[in-house]
Amino acid sequence: xxxxxxxxxxxxxxxxxxxxxxxxxxxxxxxxxxxxxxxxxxxxxxxxxxxxxxxxxxxxxxxxxxxxxxxxxxxxxxxxxxxxxxxxxxxxxxxxxxxxxxxxxxxxxxxxxxxxxxxxxxxxxxxxxxxxxxxxxxxxxxxxxxxxxxxxxxxxxxxxxxxxxxxxxxxxxxxxxxxxxxxxxxxxxxx
Amino acid sequence: xxxxxxxxxxxxxxxxxxxxxxxxxxxxxxxxxxxxxxxxxxxxxxxxxxxxxxxxxxxxxxxxxxxxxxxxxxxxxxxxxxxxxxxxxxxxxxxxxxxxxxxxxxxxxxxxxxxxxxxxxxxxxxxxxxxxxxxxxxxxxxxxxxxxxxxxxxxxxxxxxxxxxxxxxxxxxxxxxxxxxxxxxxxxxxxxxxxxxxxxxxxxxxxxxxxxxxxxxxxxxxxxxxxxxxxxxxxxxxxxxxxxxxxxxxxxxxxxxxxxxxxxxxxxxxxxxxxxxxx
Numbered sequence: 001x002x003x004x005x006x007x008x009x010x011x012x013x014x015x016x017x018x019x020x021x022x023x024x025x026x027x028x029x030x031x032x033x034x035x036x037x038x039x040x041x042x043x044x045x046x047x048x049x050x051x052x053x054x055x056x057x058x059x060x061x062x063x064x065x066x067x068x069x070x071x072x073x074x075x076x077x078x079x080x081x082x083x084x085x086x087x088x089x090x091x092x093x094x095x096x097x098x099x100x101x102x103x104x105x106x107x108x109x110x111x112x113x114x115x116x117x118x119x120x121x122x123x124x125x126x127x128x129x130x131x132x133x134x135x136x137x138x139x140x141x142x143x144x145x146x147x148x149x150x151x152x153x154x155x156x157x158x159x160x161x162x163x164x165x166x167x168x169x170x171x172x173x174x175x176x177x178x179x180x181x182x183x184x185x186x187x188x189x190x191x
Numbered sequence: 192x193x194x195x196x197x198x199x200x201x202x203x204x205x206x207x208x209x210x211x212x213x214x215x216x217x218x219x220x221x222x223x224x225x226x227x228x229x230x231x232x233x234x235x236x237x238x239x240x241x242x243x244x245x246x247x248x249x250x251x252x253x254x255x256x257x258x259x260x261x262x263x264x265x266x267x268x269x270x271x272x273x274x275x276x277x278x279x280x281x282x283x284x285x286x287x288x289x290x291x292x293x294x295x296x297x298x299x300x301x302x303x304x305x306x307x308x309x310x311x312x313x314x315x316x317x318x319x320x321x322x323x324x325x326x327x328x329x330x331x332x333x334x335x336x337x338x339x340x341x342x343x344x345x346x347x348x349x350x351x352x353x354x355x356x357x358x359x360x361x362x363x364x365x366x367x368x369x370x371x372x373x374x375x376x377x378x379x380x381x382x383x384x385x386x387x388x389x390x391x392x393x394x395x396x397x398x399x400x401x402x403x404x405x406x407x408x409x410x411x412x413x414x415x416x417x418x419x420x421x422x423x424x425x426x427x428x429x430x431x432x433x434x435x436x437x438x439x440x441x442x443x444x445x446x447x448x449x450x451x452x453x454x455x456x457x458x459x460x461x462x463x464x465x466x467x468x469x470x
Contacts, residue, residue, distance in 0.1 A: 024262035031258060039250035041242045053254050060258045075236060082239045090207065133244035151206050152241045158208050173199050180202035183237035 013072040016080075020067035027064055034078060035060075038085045045089040045153050055092065059085050086152070093155035136186040140179055147172055148179030192220070197227060205234035364389045370448060370466035377401050382466045384448055391445065392437040395427070400466075402429050403452060409465075410457045413438050414447040421449060426457045445470055 011033050018026035038059060042052035062084060070080055137145055150161050162169045192200070200217050203209045209217055221228050370382040382400050386393040395411070403409050409429060412421035422442040427434055427450065438445050447469045451461035 022262070024259070024264070027262040028259050031255060035250045035255065035258075036247045037242060037245070039254075040245045040248045043248055044245050053251060056250055056254060057258055061261060064261045075232065079236055079239050082242045083235070086242070087207070133240045136240070137244055149241060151208060152238055157210065158203065173203065176206065176208070177195070177199040177202045180205065180234050180237060181198055183240050184233050187233070187237045187240060 010076055010078050013070070013077055016063075016067050016070045016072075016077050019064065020070070027060075030063060030077070030081075031060060034081050037078070038081060041082065041085050042089055045086070045155065046092060051092065055085065055088055058088055090155040097155075133186070136183070140182050144175045144179045144182075147175040148183075151176050151179075197230070201227060201230045201234055205231050205238055366470065368448070368468045368470055370450060370468035373464050373467055375463055376465040380465075382450060382468075384468065386445075386448070386470055388445075388470070390437075391442075392435070393448075395434045395436065396432065397427070397429055397434055398432045400429065400450075406455050407452050408455055408457055409450050410453040410461070411436055412449040412451060412461050412464075413442045413445050414449060415442045416444045416446045418442070421461055423457070423459070424448075426453075 011030060015026045015029055019030055035056065039052055039056050042055040042059075043049060046052050046055060059081065063081065070077065074080070075083075140148070147161065147165065147167075150156060150164065151158075154161070156164065158169055158172055161167075162172045165172065200209065200213070204214070204217055204221075221231065365385055365387045368384050368386055370384060372380055380400055383396040384393050385396075400409070409427040411424040411427055413424045414421045422439050424436055424439060424442075447467065449461065449464050449468075450466040451458075451464045453462055
């Protein structure tokens with residue numbers, strides 16, 4: 001298994017400090033390093049390119065304004081940016097889901113449409129810069145991988161995932177645990 | 192909490208899937224268990240591998256420009272480009288302008304002070320002069336008050352004099368007329384009358400008139416210019432030296448007085464005239 005190419009996207013925490021100091025060049029450096037991955041994550045979670053663009057704009061606005069809030073002891077800059085992007089995307093997904101549920105309860109024809117979860121295998125095929133990670137994920141049993149990706153990308157709660165997969169909640173929790181521990185091992189392996 | 196439970200809860204927490212009581216309990220455990228906290232951090236980092244495994248979709252180029260615009264310094268407006276050097280030049284002149292204004296202001300203050308001092312000196316002099324003038328006026332006032340007092344006194348004297356003169360004029364209206372004895376009158380007798388023409392009254396001096404004979408009276412007559420007949424003015428009482436009388440109202444423009452001897456009680460017209468005098 002080759003090391004993941006995530007190192008290519010990482011930047012030094014000092015760059016974030018420069019952004020906090022209003023360094024436009026540092027900000028451009030952060031954008032160039034993170035935008036591809038963050039846009040891909042936003043697109044994966046929100047499904048619509050225009051939504052993903054809006055989200056990316058929000059994320060980088062926050063990075064520019066709140067770079068001083070970045071704490072290096074809590075992770076690398078990329079992890080900070082990924083977490084920020086994911087949380088904002090989940091907020092959007094849950095907001096849309098709430099609106100659709102309200103429409104449905106009002107008798108509208110709208111239907112709750114959780115984001116389409118593309119097949120992990122197909123996603124991995126398209127991600128040339130994440131082959132190593134994909135390789136690691138592919139070592140996971142398919143059902144574990146599916147559950148883990150739903151937990152990470154869909155914004156669904158435990159019970160919603162269980163409902164979507166028609167599985168007991170305990171099974172969902174167990175699969176998530178197994179998948180996360182596998183990822184942890186992968187991360188430790190390449191650290 | 193066994194190992195599997197710790198890993199399960201830490202995994203769910205790292206993915207943001209813990210809710211309600213489970214979340215609260217786990218957060219409490221996190222605060223008391225640094226190893227658990229480290230595990231959560233590792234799992235959170237590990238979960239990001241899922242994001243890193245995604246096929247990369249570059250963000251639109253236009254989005255880059257839009258986002259990096261956040262950090263771009265504000266572009267000054269064209270008008271500003273022209274005005275800025277001027278504003279800067281003005282800005283440099285501001286302290287000098289303020290200093291110049293202060294100097295001018297101080298000059299005005301100094302000039303004003305000198306003028307004020309000169310005015311104070313003049314006013315002091317004026318004040319002394321006015322004090323002297325006031326003292327003079329006070330003296331003049333006292334003098335005038337004395338003069339007024341004198342004049343008042345003189346006026347009172349003049350009033351007295353005027354009154355005296357008026358009295359003098361009144362006496363002027365009184366004339367002394369001798370009623371001359373006519374034939375048949377007692378020898379050596381005469382009657383004098385003081386006649387006030389304005390009052391149409393008079394006083395007869397009877398000191399030189401002998402008493403009338405028995406059963407006889409002296410009767411006074413008024414002779415007027417417009418009446419051919421003498422007008423009866425009354426029987427004279429001869430018990431005193433003087434007798435006052437007044438001309439009857441019907442007699443106007445008294446021209447003469449006459450006294451006749453008449454029967455007791457008087458007559459309608461004079462019988463024997465003893466004394467006659469023209470006024």
